[in-house]
Amino acid sequence: MKPLLAIDNLRTILRTGAQPVRAVDGLTLEIQRGETFALLGESGCGKSMTALSIMRLLPDGGDIVQGSIRLNGDELLTLPEAAMRAVRGGRIGMIFQEPMLSLNPVMTVGEQIEEVLARHFTIGHAAAQARILELLAQVGIPDPARRKTEYPFQFSGGMKQRVMIAMALAGQPELLIADEPTTALDVTIQAQVLDLMRDLQRQMDMAILLITHDLGVVAEMAHRIAVMYAGEAIETASREHFFKHPAHPYSQKLFAALPTRHKRNQGLSVISGNVPPLSEIFVGCRFADRCDRAWAKCRQVAPPWTAVAPGHRVRCHLYATGEAQQPAINAFPQHSAAEVGQPLQPAEATPLLKVDDLRVHFPIHKGLFKRVAGQVKAVDGLTLDIAYGKTLALVGESGCGKTTVGKAILQLIPATAGSICLDGVELSGLHRRQLLKKRAQFQIIFQDPYSSLNPRMRIAEIIEEGMQALNHNLMETSKAGKNRTGQDIDALLQQVGLPVEAKWRYPHEFSGGQRQRIAIARALAVNPQLLICDEPTSALDVSVQAQILNLLKTLQQDRGLAYLFITHNISVVDYLADEMAVMYLGRIIERGYVTEVLDDPKHPYTQALLSAVPAIESKDSRAVIRLEGELPSPANAPAGCHFHPRCPHVMPICREVYPGVSQFGSTHMTHCHLYNSAF
Numbered sequence: 001m002k003p004l005l006a007i008d009n010l011r012t013i014l015r016t017g018a019q020p021v022r023a024v025d026g027l028t029l030e031i032q033r034g035e036t037f038a039l040l041g042e043s044g045c046g047k048s049m050t051a052l053s054i055m056r057l058l059p060d061g062g063d064i065v066q067g068s069i070r071l072n073g074d075e076l077l078t079l080p081e082a083a084m085r086a087v088r089g090g091r092i093g094m095i096f097q098e099p100m101l102s103l104n105p106v107m108t109v110g111e112q113i114e115e116v117l118a119r120h121f122t123i124g125h126a127a128a129q130a131r132i133l134e135l136l137a138q139v140g141i142p143d144p145a146r147r148k149t150e151y152p153f154q155f156s157g158g159m160k161q162r163v164m165i166a167m168a169l170a171g172q173p174e175l176l177i178a179d180e181p182t183t184a185l186d187v188t189i190q191a192q193v194l195d196l197m198r199d200l201q202r203q204m205d206m207a208i209l210l211i212t213h214d215l216g217v218v219a220e221m222a223h224r225i226a227v228m229y230a231g232e233a234i235e236t237a238s239r240e241h242f243f244k245h246p247a248h249p250y251s252q253k254l255f256a257a258l259p260t261r262h263k264r265n266q267g268l269s270v271i272s273g274n275v276p277p278l279s280e281i282f283v284g285c286r287f288a289d290r291c292d293r294a295w296a297k298c299r300q301v302a303p304p305w306t307a308v309a310p311g312h313r314v315r316c317h318l319y320a321t322g323e324a325q326q327p328a329i330n331a332f333p334q335h336s337a338a339e340v341g342q343p344l345q346p347a348e349a350t351p352l353l354k355v356d357d358l359r360v361h362f363p364i365h366k367g368l369f370k371r372v373a374g375q376v377k378a379v380d381g382l383t384l385d386i387a388y389g390k391t392l393a394l395v396g397e398s399g400c401g402k403t404t405v406g407k408a409i410l411q412l413i414p415a416t417a418g419s420i421c422l423d424g425v426e427l428s429g430l431h432r433r434q435l436l437k438k439r440a441q442f443q444i445i446f447q448d449p450y451s452s453l454n455p456r457m458r459i460a461e462i463i464e465e466g467m468q469a470l471n472h473n474l475m476e477t478s479k480a481g482k483n484r485t486g487q488d489i490d491a492l493l494q495q496v497g498l499p500v501e502a503k504w505r506y507p508h509e510f511s512g513g514q515r516q517r518i519a520i521a522r523a524l525a526v527n528p529q530l531l532i533c534d535e536p537t538s539a540l541d542v543s544v545q546a547q548i549l550n551l552l553k554t555l556q557q558d559r560g561l562a563y564l565f566i567t568h569n570i571s572v573v574d575y576l577a578d579e580m581a582v583m584y585l586g587r588i589i590e591r592g593y594v595t596e597v598l599d600d601p602k603h604p605y606t607q608a609l610l611s612a613v614p615a616i617e618s619k620d621s622r623a624v625i626r627l628e629g630e631l632p633s634p635a636n637a638p639a640g641c642h643f644h645p646r647c648p649h650v651m652p653i654c655r656e657v658y659p660g661v662s663q664f665g666s667t668h669m670t671h672c673h674l675y676n677s678a679f
Contacts, residue, residue: 003033035208354420640654
């Protein structure tokens with residue numbers, strides 16, 4: 001069968017420094033019409049540069065020096081730029097990773113889609129407006145007649161991604177390139193976007209090139225897979241064969257690094273080192289320095305392609321030489337209750353953190369005199385507690401108030417009402433100097449370490465700044481005090497797995513995972529008892545995520561730290577947390593030990609949230625619940641149960657009265673009328 005897209009020996013270089021960067025180095029692949037082909041690998045492997053090469057949208061200094069890219073038999077690399085413009089957005093559509101950076105902030109959504117239509121079709125204004133409404137409705141945007149006149153900032157993350165899909169589909173493409181289309185989205189919105197892409201693919205018989213590092217998304221979407229490493233493909237296979245029998249040591253390590261429940265009492269497998277710089281000239285296997293099965297030949301001779309099964313090829317000397325192969329990993333392991341452990345017993349001691357009826361409301365000002373016209377109830381009556389040395393995971397969709405809870409606990413934003421008690425001390429009523437003395441006991445790790453680290457300060461200065469501000473024992477100006485501070489910084493860097501000499505470097509000189517380690521070291525510098533972790537692994541590759549999770553678990557064991565772990569990654573919750581609280585529109589709607597909530601979710605929202613998580617398992621083994629609509633505005637919360645507009649089990653009482661607590665044992669509770677009345 002003739003492929004829709006055929007790439008042969010593609011080589012793309014970037015001339016941005018003293019040595020050229022071989023971003024794509026000899027890539028060959030084929031994509032059939034109507035199939036989803038996943039390109040999998042760590043950041044820096046060349047996945048996004050492959051997509052930009054196909055579109056011929058390389059950055060300054062980028063050049064395709066060798067190879068062929070054929071779309072339905074037409075060579076794209078020889079097309080003049082004028083002809084290529086008809087291909088971009090026409091025959092090939094692309095969804096970029098960050099929709100907010102890809103949409104024009106000063107043009108309405110309708111105007112941006114109309115630009116695409118005007119570029120690729122001869123169409124009148126009335127017909128264009130009708131087509132815009134059709135596209136917006138096709139991607140599931142409600143009230144398209146009104147929303148096409150709105151600007152990107154008026155849309156949520158999931159809706160912006162739908163707008164990007166509508167723009168990509170406007171030219172009726174044969175091939176859709178999706179570059180990390182769901183990385184920053186909640187699991188419920190991610191499920192909607194993936195469903196949408198599948199439905200549109202079936203309707204249009206469209207091929208999809210899916211670029212991602214999320215194995216769960218690959219398992220849900222892909223027909224065939226190629227694993228990229230250091231600019232080249234190292235394994236290709238069908239989805240079924242890849243997930244049952246990953247062959248390359250790198251692929252096997254990616255699976256071993258995934259956090260799962262059966263690994264709770266052990267560290268995650270970590271891929272040592274980093275992806276090598278693509279400016280170096282490779283001689284042998286590019287993975288050799290990070291492979292625990294490498295021998296001399298691996299560093300001297302580049303491995304050839306070897307077929308390990310029909311349609312499954314791998315670039316590895318283990319298979320080319322007939323050496324004893326590493327046992328295949330079962331991607332769908334089954335484990336007994338004894339293996340995964342039972343729920344911990346309730347803590348007897350007084351909790352380290354106790355939050356009672358916390359409310360954080362922000363006033364809405366309108367009119368010339370900025371009168372208060374309403375309230376955004378970001379947090380609306382939240383109660384939780386965390387025991388010493390334990391981890392509570394706070395999960396929920398974006399906009400539900402998770403980060404606001406963390407900032408209110410830290411006293412970075414004032415609480416409207418409620419109590420926040422840390423180690424027996426009420427924080428809300430403390431004066432500034434009193435609060436300063438307590439700040440060393442609780443610290444935060446932000447989601448984006450690059451934005452939270454001062455780019456003009458060296459790492460030693462970043463860590464020392466907090467130590468001097470919050471830890472009076474280190475505020476010594478003597479030479480002995482300075483030496484001790486330096487020793488403490490060295491010890492901290494070693495504790496988080498960084499070399500001592502790293503303290504003289506700047507944040508931009510580190511990878512994403514290393515910057516997160518620096519952020520953790522800065523938080524630990526003042527010996528806190530509580531760490532608030534706000535999505536600390538959401539933007540990290542699987543292998544780097546494993547390093548950070550191992551570090552957090554080790555630090556908890558060594559220092560007795562307690563964590564409030566804010567996340568939407570359920571697999572991380574399953575691996576790391578002791579307890580779990582599900583948040584919806586400013587309130588906790590279900591709470592219990594992790595095994596209780598994940599194995600027997602009670603609230604319909606929790607059930608939908610868990611079912612929407614992409615899973616590396618047989619799709620026939622679980623029912624998927626798709627939520628309709630989006631999270632309501634906290635400025636205008638629905639009456640009664642806040643979830644009732646989206647609930648598949650809604651009853652008349654749900655629209656009138658907020659449900660009370662329903663208890664299932666001593667530790668598992670929910671707020672739902674299903675358990676308060678007959679159903």
